Amino acid sequence: MHNIKKSIAAFYNETYEGFKMEEHFHNFFEIIYIVDGSALFNINGKEYRACDNNIIFINNFESHNVKLIKYPYKRYYILIDSDYLYSSIKDMRLVSILKCRTQNFRHVLCISGQNSAEIYGMIKKLYEEINNEYDLKDIALKSYFSLLFTFIYREFKPYFMPDSYGSLSNEILKIQKYIEDHYNEDITLGKAAGLFYMDRYYLSHIFKKVTGYTFREYVIRQRLSKAKDMLYYTDETITDICTDSGFNNVNNFIRTFKNYEGITPHRYRKKYRKLY
Known part of the structure; x- marks a missing residue:
């Protein structure tokens, strides 16, 4: 849990040994993209084994913990508050992957083939935009978010609102x-x-x-x-x-x-x- 009071934040971390994250909470929506390694996630009582090219969506109600299985563990994670989410993504269907938890919902999605390169590229762009003061930063961020969520929606439609x-x-x-x-x-x-x-x-x-x-x-x-x-x-x-x-x-x-x-x-x- 980082001591963050921003509307949006992004991090990249690499772990090579001895990592275990206790159950924790933050009042943000969280997107995690695993670049390398694997980990066991427990999210609100649901257990998942997540590995490279997996993307994980956690909402602001869900406590979660992480236990590493395979090193090195490399990942990006993005934290977004509610107001920024709504201002960035206007189509409510796209927002639903962070807002709705129907019975068949999966927090961890496996990206395969060419899709993994596309989504990895978008995550990296978001990370760079969030952590730098580029011209027209807000416009670029909202564009990348809309593009990322649209891409995920097309590939994993059953996990969004029908x-x-x-x-x-x-x-x-x-x-x-x-x-x-x-x-x-x-x-x-x-x-x-x-x-x-x-x-x-x-x-x-x-x-x-x-x-x-x-x-x-x-x-x-x-x-x-x-x-x-x-x-x-x-x-x-x-x-x-x-x-x-x-x-x-x-x-x-x-x-x-x-x-x-x-x-x-x-x-x-x-x-x-x-x-x-």
Whole structure:
């Protein structure tokens, strides 16, 4: 976990021995591209063996750990916050690979043949653009992101939101964005249904089908994501973090946090600040 408070960041690392990354979290979407070596990833309880020319998509709710299998382990990884993701990629279908977790979803995709050279080239371009101050940098970055996600979409369409949902998919992703922007307010299924002119029972059903989360779970996970961010990056009190992240009282916040994370907010802060 890097101590980063940017909208986007990119890294390249090589590891030759003795590497194990403990379970961790960051309030970013993460894209990992493995250049060489192999590793065992555990992402929200799903286990994958990933190797060279694999690309991995992890969202801001998903805790994950990594154990190396084959050295040297060389990889690029890109961290993107929610606002930058939405401003870079306008087509909601493309965003869905980071936003939706249906039953058949795979975090690790294997790139083969000529496709691997194409995607590797795009990842390298993104890395260079992010870490240098080139002219028209923002335009170039958004172009490369759109191109990368479009390329991945064409090759791995089943892991994106299905076309069969039509305009409904855009509505669900807009509701996800609404929750992200208003997580510290009183958000209810009924209120969201009213704002987006949908029947609440239908919204409940389709939200779960499209995203893999119930509406309530998505709100809670969004609030916990913000709370974990504040626990790591700030010295705010637990009470202030509870309020700022949208929970109605401290006892409910601590109980919910422990139910989802397995430890209290205080222990979480102590553990991850010590590790990173």
